[in-house]
Amino acid sequence: MFRKLSSYDEALEALERFFPSSPVGVEEVSISDACGRVSAEDVKSPISIPPFDRAIVDGYAVKASDVYYAEEDRPAVLKTLGSVKVGEEPKISVSKGCAVEVMTGAQMPKGADAAVMVEYTERRGEDLLVYRSVTVGENVMKKGSDIEVGETLVKRGTLLSPFEVGMLAAVGLKTVKVYKKPRIAIVSTGPELVSPGEKLPPGKIYDINSYTLESSVKLCGGDVKYLCRVEDDPEAIRNSLLKAIHEADLIVTSGGVSVGPYDLIPKVLDELGKPGVILSGIAIKPGKPTTFALVDDKPVFALPGQPTSALLTFYLFVRPVIMRMAGMKATPLKRVRAVVDRRIFPAKGRRTFVTVTLRRERGRLVASPVPKGLSGAIKTLAKADGFIEILENQQFIDEGEETTVYLMKSLDEMEVQT
Amino acid sequence: MFRKLSSYDEALEALERFFPSSPVGVEEVSISDACGRVSAEDVKSPISIPPFDRAIVDGYAVKASDVYYAEEDRPAVLKTLGSVKVGEEPKISVSKGCAVEVMTGAQMPKGADAAVMVEYTERRGEDLLVYRSVTVGENVMKKGSDIEVGETLVKRGTLLSPFEVGMLAAVGLKTVKVYKKPRIAIVSTGPELVSPGEKLPPGKIYDINSYTLESSVKLCGGDVKYLCRVEDDPEAIRNSLLKAIHEADLIVTSGGVSVGPYDLIPKVLDELGKPGVILSGIAIKPGKPTTFALVDDKPVFALPGQPTSALLTFYLFVRPVIMRMAGMKATPLKRVRAVVDRRIFPAKGRRTFVTVTLRRERGRLVASPVPKGLSGAIKTLAKADGFIEILENQQFIDEGEETTVYLMKSLDEMEVQT
Numbered sequence: 001m002f003r004k005l006s007s008y009d010e011a012l013e014a015l016e017r018f019f020p021s022s023p024v025g026v027e028e029v030s031i032s033d034a035c036g037r038v039s040a041e042d043v044k045s046p047i048s049i050p051p052f053d054r055a056i057v058d059g060y061a062v063k064a065s066d067v068y069y070a071e072e073d074r075p076a077v078l079k080t081l082g083s084v085k086v087g088e089e090p091k092i093s094v095s096k097g098c099a100v101e102v103m104t105g106a107q108m109p110k111g112a113d114a115a116v117m118v119e120y121t122e123r124r125g126e127d128l129l130v131y132r133s134v135t136v137g138e139n140v141m142k143k144g145s146d147i148e149v150g151e152t153l154v155k156r157g158t159l160l161s162p163f164e165v166g167m168l169a170a171v172g173l174k175t176v177k178v179y180k181k182p183r184i185a186i187v188s189t190g191p192e193l194v195s196p197g198e199k200l201p202p203g204k205i206y207d208i209n210s211y212t213l214e215s216s217v218k219l220c221g222g223d224v225k226y227l228c229r230v231e232d233d234p235e236a237i238r239n240s241l242l243k244a245i246h247e248a249d250l251i252v253t254s255g256g257v258s259v260g261p262y263d264l265i266p267k268v269l270d271e272l273g274k275p276g277v278i279l280s281g282i283a284i285k286p287g288k289p290t291t292f293a294l295v296d297d298k299p300v301f302a303l304p305g306q307p308t309s310a311l312l313t314f315y316l317f318v319r320p321v322i323m324r325m326a327g328m329k330a331t332p333l334k335r336v337r338a339v340v341d342r343r344i345f346p347a348k349g350r351r352t353f354v355t356v357t358l359r360r361e362r363g364r365l366v367a368s369p370v371p372k373g374l375s376g377a378i379k380t381l382a383k384a385d386g387f388i389e390i391l392e393n394q395q396f397i398d399e400g401e402e403t404t405v406y407l408m409k410s411l412d413e414m415e416v417q418t
Numbered sequence: 419m420f421r422k423l424s425s426y427d428e429a430l431e432a433l434e435r436f437f438p439s440s441p442v443g444v445e446e447v448s449i450s451d452a453c454g455r456v457s458a459e460d461v462k463s464p465i466s467i468p469p470f471d472r473a474i475v476d477g478y479a480v481k482a483s484d485v486y487y488a489e490e491d492r493p494a495v496l497k498t499l500g501s502v503k504v505g506e507e508p509k510i511s512v513s514k515g516c517a518v519e520v521m522t523g524a525q526m527p528k529g530a531d532a533a534v535m536v537e538y539t540e541r542r543g544e545d546l547l548v549y550r551s552v553t554v555g556e557n558v559m560k561k562g563s564d565i566e567v568g569e570t571l572v573k574r575g576t577l578l579s580p581f582e583v584g585m586l587a588a589v590g591l592k593t594v595k596v597y598k599k600p601r602i603a604i605v606s607t608g609p610e611l612v613s614p615g616e617k618l619p620p621g622k623i624y625d626i627n628s629y630t631l632e633s634s635v636k637l638c639g640g641d642v643k644y645l646c647r648v649e650d651d652p653e654a655i656r657n658s659l660l661k662a663i664h665e666a667d668l669i670v671t672s673g674g675v676s677v678g679p680y681d682l683i684p685k686v687l688d689e690l691g692k693p694g695v696i697l698s699g700i701a702i703k704p705g706k707p708t709t710f711a712l713v714d715d716k717p718v719f720a721l722p723g724q725p726t727s728a729l730l731t732f733y734l735f736v737r738p739v740i741m742r743m744a745g746m747k748a749t750p751l752k753r754v755r756a757v758v759d760r761r762i763f764p765a766k767g768r769r770t771f772v773t774v775t776l777r778r779e780r781g782r783l784v785a786s787p788v789p790k791g792l793s794g795a796i797k798t799l800a801k802a803d804g805f806i807e808i809l810e811n812q813q814f815i816d817e818g819e820e821t822t823v824y825l826m827k828s829l830d831e832m833e834v835q836t
Contacts, residue, residue, distance in 0.1 A: 031614060035633035049796065051618060058676075087610030089620035104676070105610055105723070107621040146795035153797070161827060162633035163800035166725060169629040170796045174615030192505030192523055196449060197592030200469060202507035203525040211587040215453035215580035258476075258522070305523075307584060377564035378467065378588045379571070382581035409579060 005281045008351035023327035025180035037178035038327040043154040045171040048144035055102040057139045061112035064136045075129040115139035179327030184217045185226035185244035189256040208307045209254035221326035255305030257289040265302045269293040285347035287313040333406040338365035344397045346390035355384035423699045426769035441745035443598035455596035456745040461572040463589040466562035471526040475557045478517040479530035482554045493547040533557035597745030603644035603662030607674040626725045627672040639744030673723030675707040683720045687711040703765035705731040751824040756783035764808035773802035
């Protein structure tokens with residue numbers, strides 16, 4: 001019944017319409033652990049920065065009017081009253097004709113409105129000769145000139161970097177509210193799968209998807225809470241999915257979604273809870289059997305078992321939902337424009353994604369599709385830099401044509417423009 | 419004695435010459451934890467992938483020669499002998515005139531050299547009608563066609579992504595040797611510093627550097643093992659540095675490096691062990707008092723206390739060393755070309771780094787320097803996108819001139835080219 005093939009655009013619409021787009025929750029973390037997390041609050045500063053007028057040179061705090069006419073051959077002469085060290089509360093104030101020694105970072109004493117650099121002064125006992133004039137405010141960082149009380153430092157939804165962490169520290173905040181990482185369950189099915197590290201019996205292969213999906217989930221801000229591999233047995237799949245739905249905010253399965261007699265996931269999902277399967281089968285290549293479900297308000301993405309298809313559909317559909325649940329903007333994959341080095345045909349009537357490698361040739365980026373026979377191969381996928389997209393109604397992308405390449409890896413060298 | 423100012427290039431040479439460029443060690447981690455780590459070995463495949471000739475369609479394993487002349491109106495008729503399920507060892511072999519049912523992913527039975535898709539066949543009892551020919555190897559992924567035994571899958575020094583993790587899983591490896599993260603100690607000095615979360619007494623400010631440096635160390639692959647703030651007291655600094663050198667592979671300090679009477683770090687470092695201070699004072703702005711030392715073969719970077727200077731000198735000098743100790747290529751900061759929107763003057767005789775914000779204007783990137791009076795402000799730093807570099811012998815960068823901007827943040831939107 002639910003086996004009607006949806007178009008790629010319909011699948012994206014279903015994502016928008018049925019799946020959660022808001023963060024799963026909020027928690028408070030130490031600023032030491034905040035880098036890489038997403039702020040869940042508009043952080044306003046409780047104090048001014050600097051918290052006081054601050055000397056930004058080593059020298060003397062003065063009244064600017066006392067040294068207005070000071071010159072190299074006609075120094076102003078002031079009386080020194082003492083000094084303010086960094087971190088000290090000034091006990092002295094500067095009256096007319098006087099100066100107080102200050103160090104870089106020290107609080108300016110009352111009465112002073114500028115600081116003269118030590119290089120332009122000379123001490124003679126208690127007298128201070130000043131050989132250069134200063135203007136009001138010179139060499140002083142005014143209270144609040146960096147950050148004012150009540151100013152918004154970090155907006156809700158900001159991915160926190162060392163710079164934001166620095167601002168939080170600067171205003172004395174020890175913790176910050178961030179969005180919780182969504183808990184993700186990964187369920188891999190397939191009677192042919194064996195865990196890495198175990199002996200490989202005839203006819204079997206090692207489980208790849210559990211590990212590629214686990215790593216990819218972490219990279220987009222999810223927390224893998226449940227990882228399970230089950231046989232193609234309805235009862236085992238059912239139990240595993242129930243546990244996954246209980247323990248996680250979002251569930252990703254791989255395998256068991258084709259139309260063969262042993263591909264049970266959509267059937268089981270539809271029995272588990274309402275609304276169940278939302279769509280099953282998308283007119284894309286690879287990834288046609290991809291299935292979306294909602295069970296107890298938990299999104300379930302049933303991806304194909306073939307490792308390339310599983311990863312590609314993860315990038316296309318699952319990643320944006322996890323990112324939104326983690327409080328991030330679901331930014332699209334980075335993309336570059338490249339010229340394809342041969343004619344590429346799509347699968348008829350399906351949105352086609354072709355993995356490519358990129359190289360730079362005479363200043364241009366050139367995309368080369370992965371050989372067709374190896375398009376499902378894991379090594380080939382690992383060597384690919386990204387994929388190109390061919391529309392359903394497009395006949396082909398011609399040799400020499402420029403097209404968009406969606407990057408699955410960061411292309412450090414290629415992004416660098418010198 | 420060691421207060422001779424070094425040029426920026428001399429400082430970089432000293433980094434190359436004196437400081438470790440090799441990883442601190444190797445450890446074995448589960449492939450579940452390997453993403454984001456750096457491979458410490460050339461990983462060779464212990465098996466072939468696929469480990470057997472594998473059907474890549476649902477259909478029938480046949481001898482191609484038996485169906486060479488099959489056509490829609492003249493099917494070949496074969497005898498079915500049974501089936502091979504996914505994950506099973508085939509018990510039957512295919513002899514002339516026979517076919518064995520196979521599912522996608524199943525091991526091909528002996529004797530068969532191609533698979534016919536189920537769509538082009540028809541079962542009539544034990545007979546199988548085949549309506550289309552196949553060539554030898556068609557719809558079969560040959561053993562070893564993805565990965566051959568002994569093939570190098572991952573080279574030493576590779577930053578592991580989900581794709582490499584997938585290859586390791588595919589060949590059955592449960593663990594991988596990766597470079598240890600270097601242990602980093604961070605020591606902040608300054609009598610004016612108070613920890614975030616505590617009450618701020620008059621004259622004091624909150625400690626910023628401990629937190630910005632901690633986050634930055636983590637981002638470039640280090641593991642913060644020791645974090646300490648000390649007063650400007652020679653004995654306390656000495657003890658803290660001794661502990662840091664004992665517990666960490668690399669030490670970063672901030673504050674206490676200027677020439678004032680309370681700036682003690684270089685002096686203490688020089689007494690702690692040989693060779694001690696390597697250089698103290700670099701002709702750069704900001705960051706002039708930056709000091710490099712080696713104590714018991716442990717690199718010590720004594721950075722200025724001013725938060726912008728501390729972070730900038732961290733990026734310039736410390737980050738590459740930590741990256742190399744973590745087994746990574748010390749890639750330079752990403753950079754983009756941008757036009758400056760006003761004339762910018764350097765500090766005389768010093769390599770000058772000016773923080774800038776970037777904006778896109780009529781398709782071009784435009785860099786705007788941070789207002790001079792706020793160049794040390796933490797909020798200003800947080801809003802900056804990167805910095806430009808002005809050479810010692812350069813008079814200025816003129817308004818409208820194109821220059822290189824080193825990025826301190828990832829500029830997602832700006833890197834995207836559509």
